[in-house]
Amino acid sequence: MRIVLAEDSVLLREGLVRLLDEAGHTVVAAVEHADAIVPAVLEHRPDVAILDVRMPPTFTDDGLRAAVRAREAVPGLAVLVLSQYVEESYARDLLADGRGGVGYLLKDRVQDLDALADAVVRVAEGGTVLDPDVVAQLLVPRRVTDPLGSLTAREREVLALMAEGRSNTAIAQRLVVSDGAVEKHVGNLLMKLDLTPSTEDHRRVLAVLAWLDGTRT
Known part of the structure; x- marks a missing residue:
């Protein structure tokens, strides 16, 4: 899979690039600011965009809003959102267009290469992935x-x-x-x-x- 990655933490961003590479995917762009997500997606037309929820400039829901804009700009784009917290509003907003190809994964899960790789493939194939801990919280x-x-x-x-x-x-x-x-x-x-x-x-x-x-x- 060709992936656009958006994560403001340098360590986590580099770690994700390595994990995705080990899983056989290619990160075509890795950005650290929410405003760079849509331009990167338009330029590279990836199979999947993986992005954080809380990113610059406001560190609130900038990543999520960028994900919604990216799916509008590139119909069919699969999006896997990472979050440190269980917040059901984020999961619901992702699913709101009813098209599938979206996921919500807790950042703790990215330490598990198999879980991350499985989520990437499932959203790329049009599936819907909610972290088990999110499901339990709900x-x-x-x-x-x-x-x-x-x-x-x-x-x-x-x-x-x-x-x-x-x-x-x-x-x-x-x-x-x-x-x-x-x-x-x-x-x-x-x-x-x-x-x-x-x-x-x-x-x-x-x-x-x-x-x-x-x-x-």
């Missing part, structure tokens, strides 16, 4: 008006694993059930969330968005 008591209230316990488990970006086969292996059973659970939960077949919407992403809304207190 599993809190639901509101009275929980839109997911009609889901069974097993369907909630399947949806939580979908939020991690796992395929039906991976979910089946995790839950020790058949692929057919997972397909049935996915079909049922999509129906219960009123996500009818559509050629325009990424239904799995929309289901994850509904789940994120349902986990807000």
Whole structure:
């Protein structure tokens, strides 16, 4: 994969370049300022952009806003956002366009080369990757008006694993059930969330968005 990397920490940036190189990818540009992300993406047209959330100039959500602009400027661009914190608003904003090809990974995870490499490939292929720790953080008591209230316990488990970006086969292996059973659970939960077949919407992403809304207190 050809990658544009945006990270203001010199040590982490150089470390990521090395890890990505070891995984067989090529970092075509490594920038340290959020304002440099979109120009780098336009110039190099990478397969994936990997970027921090809190970057100069304000160190708030500059990286995230640049990621949204980059996806608008280069349709189909896969984006993997790194964060030091579990903040569900960032995950939801990334998923908001419903197109897939996005990920939210905690920075602690980048020490695991296999996890990082797997996330890069999955978002490049159009998948959605949420860090397991983010998913765990979001599993809190639901509101009275929980839109997911009609889901069974097993369907909630399947949806939580979908939020991690796992395929039906991976979910089946995790839950020790058949692929057919997972397909049935996915079909049922999509129906219960009123996500009818559509050629325009990424239904799995929309289901994850509904789940994120349902986990807000």
